[in-house]
Amino acid sequence: MPAQPDLPLAAPELLDSMLTRKFGPEVQNYFSGSPLNRLSFLRTDHAFLAAALTHHSTAFVAVDDLAPAARDAANLAYVSHADLSAVIGENPFAKTEAEMIEAYNSKVASPLILFLGINDKRHEGFEYKAYKGVPYFAVDITPKGSHEEAAKGVIETLKAKNLIFLQGRSAMTLNASDAAIFAQARALLDWNARNPFCSGCGQPTLSVHAGTKRVCPTADLAPGASARGPCATRGVVSNLSFPRTDPTVIMAVISHDGTKVLLGRQKRWPTDWYSTLAGFCEPAESVEEAVRREVWEESGVRVGRVVVHSSQPWPYPANLMIGAIGQAVKGGEEINLEHDPELEQAKWFDFETVRVALKTGTSGLDEAPGEGRKEGDLRLPGHTAIANQLLQAVVLGGFLGGETKI
Template sequence: MTAVPDLPILAADDSMLSRKFGREVANYFSGSPLNRVSFLRSDHAFLNAAFAHPSTSFLLLDNYSPLAKDTANLAYVGKDDVLPLTGPEPFKKTEAEQIKSFNSAVTQPIILFLGLDEKKKGFEYREYRGNPYFAIDVTPKGSIEEKAKSVIEAVKSKQGVSFIPGGRLLTLNAPEAAIYAQARALLDWNARSPFCGGCGERTMSVNAGTKRVCPPTDLAGVSEGGEPKQRADCPTRHGVSNLSFPRTDPTVIMAIVSSDGTKLLLGRGKRYPPGWYSTLAGFLEPGESIEEAVRRETWEESGVHVGRVVIHSSQPWPYPANLMIGAIGQATPDGETINLGNDPELEDAKWYTFDEVREAMGGSAVAFGEPVPDGEKGKLRIPPQTAIANRLMAAVIEGYLGASPKI
């Protein structure tokens, strides 16, 4: 049975917007406790100092599985634990020097700078204070395979930690889930982007793991001390488009309310566990607004026509790089008939009363793929609170569409 972690909730305030729309919602995988200070990722003096500081925490991921104490708490290691893989000064060279010494035959470990925990004041750099956090990909591969294996075996020998397996990790406490989401998404992007989209040559990671560049030269096959080989001209080296950035795929996910405001439209995918229904969802297409995507996807999947659409909240979803944009829409009075004949994506779709959804929310929290407890089979099952689908349903049945919510 999956435990439901506490969700991050921003502090209440008395601002005009909060009085009008209620407290801001921070969904699971958001609400990171770290200040990313993204402008310092190119400052190698900062990165070197942060990497070497005794207060720094390193999160290790082996094939995207994080090192953890248990399913709710990540485990962090210190600098000495990662030195066999990273060396003592991985940011000693400037970015320009790293690009000049690029060797496509040598695998470099991906080292991500995640940010500073400003609640802890052990590290200082100019006016910035807070304990640094890094994430390192220790997946054994290429020329670093043996070094990565040695790091993995050394940390696994420590009592009480292990790499948590599983395709979708939804059991971490909320702040660490956000840290893991940032690390996983960036490591996945680096792993999926080894080649340049302009010329097909190998790229290299820069900016503390958040950008990739196509170097103009390569030391692969060059004798020690020799001049690097010039690579073919590449369109990414001209103008301002000389870097590759992490991708984020926007996806709409929507709670659709009946025209009379008493029922919710839920759909069932073909691979869902028994009894599972959820809100509808789909990818945004180029040249399409969020509101248009909600209406299009709802009609394509269920045949239901949607009128007014309101954006509720969003959720980063690092599997691998989605941003779930949560919306609430209302069906038109003459558009509520369900028709699954347009897009065969759904196995079924139904209108459920608020009471039926409320009862499902009171059931046991069962994550995707887990068995349904005895005595609850045959009942409506919905995603757990870690999913934005659940939060959208809760918002509707708790009165989001009624009078202005209170803080």
């Protein structure tokens, strides 16, 4: 089984706090803890973006069909502008947003370039107004459109330098810092790819704000393009397209007497592999209500008090996992899978069984369990999953008082 990456470390300012002394340390989950200052208010400043894009210190994440270039399974490969210049072409930020919209041609597919932020802990020459650090961008080098051949050439050149592209969820082997940077890039690239048309009029849209907003231009210079009429997204009440994040609850539910935890499994999962229950929040529903509803619908168990534990960005494609701990009400622990047949099985496990599994039986779905596990023993998600952190909080007492780690 490949080594599981470390989790993000809490910043010093998070530790020296009266809130930390009262409630314990803040839990940092995998895919969070990015070292970058996103400087979101500078995404419309094209002078800043143009200078940052071509600076000698700037680091680029090259992504082919959502697979990032990497040096190995644990480390992204931060390449230079020169490595990607064949795809990037002329500096796209040399034009203002207004000029980009005025010159819009839906038949000319420019590669998507995302500004991710600045690492202001590293000072290597780039400076703009009060901001210093190393700029980070992500570039979609997927071979397509007018830059297909250039993209193929860039990919072959990067592979010739012994770089690899991490496919699917292989990126979950990345070190914590790189994983957080990739999560931001992946979510934005995926969102842009899924939203090429305007929700108001159905016409092709243009990516602006360095990849974090899409607009419906007033005209299209492409040959044969139909005339564009009025669109609600350009009205007084703006309905422009921004990246979507779907809130999802995931919860460790303990029995009323505080000795067992509820876990479930889906049919496609490996034998003996269980996890905490989870589901999407619905409109006009609080996190606490979503926890109680999802647990009852999937398992029949009725939950009373719910406490939020921590959260985890999950870029597959764009979820925010809101981790919670809930407790079953007295007399409400009977399992019934007949409401919503999503789970193959749900069971109560005593704390000691879960403690053993956390030590010897954690893994990804497609990985072998840890050393020391006995055949037939419980298997659980690895610690890059928030489910693992929730179970640690429950059975080791960290969130409820006592130790915090195995």
